[in-house]
Amino acid sequence: MKKALKVLMCMMMVISLFTIASVSVMAKESSMIFVDGKNGNDNNPGTLDKPVQTLTKAQELARAKTNNMDEDLKVYLREGTYVLDETFVFDSRDSGQNGHNVVWSAYEDEKVTISGGTTLSEWTKVDEEKNIWKAPAKGIESRELYVNGKRAILARERAEALDDTSINKEVYIKRDNLPESFAKVEDLEVVFGRKWKWAILRVSGIKTLTDDEDYGNSFRLRYTSESKAAFKANLTGAAIENDPVAMKEAILYVQNAYELLNEPGEFYLNAEEDQVYYIPQDGEDMSNINAVLGRLENLIVFDGTADNIVKNITIQGLNFKYSTFLRPNLPDGLQTFQASAMINPEDEWNREWIPTTGSAIYGEYLDNINIMKNRFELLANTGVHLGIATKNSSITYNEFEKLGGAGIILGGTESQHHKPEKADLTENNVVTDNYVTNVANTYKGCTGILIGYTYGTNVSYNTVTNLPYTGISVGWGWGYGENTRPDEGKTDQFVLGDFVLGKNTISYNRVENVLTEPALIDGGGIYTLGRQDGSVMTDNYIDGVHNEYGGIYLDEGSVGFDITNNVITNCVRNWLFKGDYNYIYDNYATEAKEPNRDERMPIGDVLQYRFDNNDLWDDEAVAKIKAASGVRPIVLPEEPGKDDPKDPPIVDVPDPNPEPETPNVSDNPPVNSIPKTSDNSMIGTWIIITGLSAVNLFVISKRRKNISN
Numbered sequence: 045m046k047k048a049l050k051v052l053m054c055m056m057m058v059i060s061l062f063t064i065a066s067v068s069v070m071a072k073e074s075s076m077i078f079v080d081g082k083n084g085n086d087n088n089p090g091t092l093d094k095p096v097q098t099l100t101k102a103q104e105l106a107r108a109k110t111n112n113m114d115e116d117l118k119v120y121l122r123e124g125t126y127v128l129d130e131t132f133v134f135d136s137r138d139s140g141q142n143g144h145n146v147v148w149s150a151y152e153d154e155k156v157t158i159s160g161g162t163t164l165s166e167w168t169k170v171d172e173e174k175n176i177w178k179a180p181a182k183g184i185e186s187r188e189l190y191v192n193g194k195r196a197i198l199a200r201e202r203a204e205a206l207d208d209t210s211i212n213k214e215v216y217i218k219r220d221n222l223p224e225s226f227a228k229v230e231d232l233e234v235v236f237g238r239k240w241k242w243a244i245l246r247v248s249g250i251k252t253l254t255d256d257e258d259y260g261n262s263f264r265l266r267y268t269s270e271s272k273a274a275f276k277a278n279l280t281g282a283a284i285e286n287d288p289v290a291m292k293e294a295i296l297y298v299q300n301a302y303e304l305l306n307e308p309g310e311f312y313l314n315a316e317e318d319q320v321y322y323i324p325q326d327g328e329d330m331s332n333i334n335a336v337l338g339r340l341e342n343l344i345v346f347d348g349t350a351d352n353i354v355k356n357i358t359i360q361g362l363n364f365k366y367s368t369f370l371r372p373n374l375p376d377g378l379q380t381f382q383a384s385a386m387i388n389p390e391d392e393w394n395r396e397w398i399p400t401t402g403s404a405i406y407g408e409y410l411d412n413i414n415i416m417k418n419r420f421e422l423l424a425n426t427g428v429h430l431g432i433a434t435k436n437s438s439i440t441y442n443e444f445e446k447l448g449g450a451g452i453i454l455g456g457t458e459s460q461h462h463k464p465e466k467a468d469l470t471e472n473n474v475v476t477d478n479y480v481t482n483v484a485n486t487y488k489g490c491t492g493i494l495i496g497y498t499y500g501t502n503v504s505y506n507t508v509t510n511l512p513y514t515g516i517s518v519g520w521g522w523g524y525g526e527n528t529r530p531d532e533g534k535t536d537q538f539v540l541g542d543f544v545l546g547k548n549t550i551s552y553n554r555v556e557n558v559l560t561e562p563a564l565i566d567g568g569g570i571y572t573l574g575r576q577d578g579s580v581m582t583d584n585y586i587d588g589v590h591n592e593y594g595g596i597y598l599d600e601g602s603v604g605f606d607i608t609n610n611v612i613t614n615c616v617r618n619w620l621f622k623g624d625y626n627y628i629y630d631n632y633a634t635e636a637k638e639p640n641r642d643e644r645m646p647i648g649d650v651l652q653y654r655f656d657n658n659d660l661w662d663d664e665a666v667a668k669i670k671a672a673s674g675v676r677p678i679v680l681p682e683e684p685g686k687d688d689p690k691d692p693p694i695v696d697v698p699d700p701n702p703e704p705e706t707p708n709v710s711d712n713p714p715v716n717s718i719p720k721t722s723d724n725s726m727i728g729t730w731i732i733i734t735g736l737s738a739v740n741l742f743v744i745s746k747r748r749k750n751i752s753n
């Protein structure tokens with residue numbers, strides 16, 4: 045074993061040196077376009093000395109060059125904040141050609157911010173006692189105000205609902221801590237959170253009930269009919285609509301009214317008056333404050349279509365800030381079924397999904413789109429969402445923090461993507477080395493990383509921490525078979541056959557401190573859903589799952605996984621929840637509470653679950669899994685190429701599960717064989733993993749430091 049380790053480490057060093065030696069050669073001047081928002085001029089040619097000023101002009105110049113590409117085309121953004129008037133759209137005309145990429149990046153280490161917001165000014169005090177200030181909203185519709193690097197809170201108060209609440213009635217809320225009345229009832233919203241459901245319901249009417257009436261001393265709020273219908277559809281599966289206590293406790297806040305402004309950090313936008321109201325926090329000086337109203341829902345969109353895919357573009361080294369998400373302003377508010385997915389109430393089977401919107405970067409019908417080393421911060425909803433028909437693309441080495449929704453979404457959750465046509469399949473993508481922390485600030489049912497219906501997704505080496513609900517969620521669709529539509533009859537068993545999803549890899553992730561929102565349960569550190577033939581979950585380190593159910597949660601229909609070498613610690617309930625029809629062995633849990641599952645469920649004649657090798661683990665083995673998990677360091681070359689300092693080689697730890705081949709939709713996927721711990725193959729795997737961990741330990745001290753700004 046010792047010898048094998050040495051050989052492996054030598055191999056690793058050779059690989060690393062080879063990578064460092066292959067730093068790219070100097071790029072030609074004609075393959076570079078420079079943009080300088082401060083000092084540029086759109087009449088300039090776009091050189092380093094004479095940069096253009098706008099991204100739009102740079103895009104025009106880039107389009108003129110793509111047909112003649114014989115190397116990557118670099119669009120360099122010089123330091124500064126680029127405030128977008130409208131969403132910046134890439135279409136097929138922006139694609140790299142001749143096998144080369146168009147790389148939009150910050151120039152050298154300059155700090156470049158892409159903003160979808162508008163800075164507010166002319167603050168004046170309007171309420172001395174409550175210290176409320178106001179500023180003109182400049183005609184902007186928004187639900188987001190960001191002040192001095194923090195997300196302001198939409199004005200709210202905790203709501204205490206009375207018992208007799210149900211979705212078929214109005215909601216009664218105690219008046220004790222609430223204002224006497226509300227001037228703009230149509231703005232008022234109710235926030236609902238329970239199990240994995242998160243909703244914002246819009247209010248259409250309010251009545252004050254006095255002490256001598258039923259439910260005395262309360263407000264009776266009536267929801268809009270649209271909110272009520274969407275709410276009902278999206279509660280499906282939670283079994284709480286007839287539980288008055290659960291429904292009562294699920295009412296968390298009333299929000300979005302001037303009268304609810306009473307705490308520092310709260311804001312309210314009165315669209316009719318076109319004024320934003322805000323109560324400053326301690327230490328904030330309203331004569332010298334950075335207050336930005338989120339204005340755009342998407343900052344960058346890759347607008348591919350089935351006929352015109354967008355390909356060969358890299359977005360690198362940029363900061364994305366300030367957006368809004370207006371969906372809750374619609375008459376039906378925002379009702380999430382699970383994660384960020386919403387059911388269309390008009391679908392009688394409750395299986396038609398409304399696509400998730402509002403991402404700093406969104407795209408669909410893509411090939412080789414690479415989002416790398418960017419920072420996503422202070423955004424209304426999602427950071428990056430590469431949707432359906434995303435192929436051969438990557439989301440790597442990005443940071444996500446202080447977002448309203450998910451960090452990353454890949455693929456679609458709409459039912460037509462459960463068994464997609466080949467052209468619509470999301471396949472062969474990489475989501476690695478991302479640092480996702482403190483997201484899902486507003487829509488708390490969102491996950492750090494959400495992977496929808498995909499084939500061959502590699503979700504590895506991500507660090508995902510501090511989340512109200514699930515850390516990493518992979519897969520979609522309920523039921524073990526292919527046919528889960530109620531109209532087609534539930535095929536509630538594992539059936540081999542013509543199925544195109546799966547072959548996903550979830551490895552070497554570190555997930556810490558999740559399910560922190562007390563109102564939410566039924567999530568996990570790593571959560572899976574739906575059939576995913578040929579998938580693996582290995583070497584993940586999961587620490588701190590603060591609510592039900594599992595460190596690893598294989599929810600309905602999750603089949604096709606090999607799950608081994610994971611460390612799970614500090615889970616309030618099971619280290620493993622559910623998971624029939626999967627191969628689960630040789631994992632380590634500090635508290636080996638029996639998993640919630642039926643061990644007797646076989647595939648064929650054999651049991652597919654074992655927990656019989658927990659004793660093999662010791663502190664050292666656990667430490668190695670921990671050290672190897674999470675974001676890998678970026679190792680800079682000793683003498684970085686002057687032309688390309690933002691593109692250092694990455695220490696290339698070989699993927700234990702090589703890039704999957706594109707599936708043939710007519711092929712039957714192979715059934716996993718059951719590995720035996722005593723098999724040589726298992727021992728070999730263990731040596732490789734131990735070796736990789738040792739290699740990782742050499743570079744661990746640089747972890748994270750190198751990717752933070």
Ligand SMILES: [Ca+2]
Pocket residue numbers: 199200201304305306307310
């Ligand atoms: Ca308040």
